[in-house]
Amino acid sequence: MKNNFTFLLIFFFLTHFAVAQEGVEKWIKGQVSSDGIPLEGINITNATTKVMVVSDSYGAFTILVKVGDILNFSAVNYEDLRKYINIQEFKMGNIVVDLTPKSIELKEVIINEHSEISAENLGIIPRDQVKLTxxxxxxxxxxxxxxxxxxxxxxxxxxxxxxxxxxxxxxxxxxxxxxxxxxxxxxxxxxxxxxxxxxxxxxxxxxxxxxxxxxxxxxxxxxxxxxxxxxxxxxxxxxxxxxxxxxxxxxxxxxxx
Incomplete structure (x- = not known):
């Protein structure tokens, strides 16, 4: 009976502490990178407060959050990411985020849409001749x-x-x-x-x-x-x-x- 009472007391204390933390805001530091390379100019937005900050040349940023907030990370060349702030990260005051580059092929400038018409097809030059500038x-x-x-x-x-x-x-x-x-x-x-x-x-x-x-x-x-x-x-x-x-x-x- 005594052990059960002690367990309930600890559980109540931890639950009360967690609930109290959820309503508290504080500044936390973060670092955003991709494959170990710091990323500058990444937009970080707190979805709850709508406050936005931008990472510096070292990929670092500071933002005001509370437990349960969601941070949105976005940039033109990287996949968007949503990050949930849990109690452990809130207590530590630090988060680390890794973004994934978008896979986009280079644009091609089409000079001649009728590619079937060529000097080789017309018999002007041999097909195996090296093309030089x-x-x-x-x-x-x-x-x-x-x-x-x-x-x-x-x-x-x-x-x-x-x-x-x-x-x-x-x-x-x-x-x-x-x-x-x-x-x-x-x-x-x-x-x-x-x-x-x-x-x-x-x-x-x-x-x-x-x-x-x-x-x-x-x-x-x-x-x-x-x-x-x-x-x-x-x-x-x-x-x-x-x-x-x-x-x-x-x-x-x-x-x-």
């Missing part, structure tokens, strides 16, 4: 870019040309032109993939630095590969870290000058 064709003529089957066709006609180009530097110039052409292609993909609003509001890149940041991104081999592979999820994952690095370097330059 205009600058790559010039570099091929200069003797440095040599697809195997075309080399046999050109034969001795190009044998003298590389020697002359080595003298006047034309080959080196054309190599640089091909590199620039490839970077312009990546830049065009970035302009389709991300709007200026995303750079300014989410990545915190000032509008006048957007173009410079885009060039900064395509110099990164992993990011350039994600663009070529049309892997938007990886591009969005990498660009957050690149933006953080770019902003730190930019701030350092400002302070040094």
């Amino acid at each position: 205009s600058q790559e064709r010039k570099l091929q003529t200069a003797g440095d870019f040599k697809p195997v089957h075309l080399l046999g066709l050109l034969g001795g006609m190009l044998a003298v040309d590389p020697i002359l180009n080595a003298i006047n530097g034309r080959t080196a110039m054309l190599k640089k032109t091909v590199t620039v052409e490839k970077k312009e292609f990546l830049m065009a993909k970035m302009e389709v993939l991300f709007e200026d609003k995303y750079y300014i509001e989410t990545l915190k890149i000032p509008e006048e630095y957007i173009k410079g940041f885009q060039y900064y991104c395509i110099e990164d081999q992993d990011f350039a590969r994600s663009l070529k592979d049309k892997n938007k999820t990886m591009s969005m994952f990498l660009i957050v870290g690149l933006a953080s690095s770019f902003n730190k370097n930019r701030q350092s330059d400002v302070e040094n000058h």
Whole structure:
């Protein structure tokens, strides 16, 4: 009987404590990330009070809650998440949230909707001929870019040309032109993939630095590969870290000058 009374007393105390906690509000700290990477610019809204805060560059935020409140986490590039605040988290005053990136394929710019009409189908060029850009064709003529089957066709006609180009530097110039052409292609993909609003509001890149940041991104081999592979999820994952690095370097330059 004594043991039952003690149990009931403890149960009553814990129940009373839990009910008392439910009506109390306090500030708690949180950290939001994705695969271990802190996320900046995530909107966190208390569904009960309608109060909204935004995570900082370290993914950290502070918000006023009580037990039982539901926090809504939302961002353009991540799946929405609803988080229930339980008693344990309320007592500790800390929560950690991990968001999942949205899987969105890169937009494709359709230049010719009638893809069945091509030079190969019309018999103008062989079906197995390598397609080159205009600058790559010039570099091929200069003797440095040599697809195997075309080399046999050109034969001795190009044998003298590389020697002359080595003298006047034309080959080196054309190599640089091909590199620039490839970077312009990546830049065009970035302009389709991300709007200026995303750079300014989410990545915190000032509008006048957007173009410079885009060039900064395509110099990164992993990011350039994600663009070529049309892997938007990886591009969005990498660009957050690149933006953080770019902003730190930019701030350092400002302070040094």
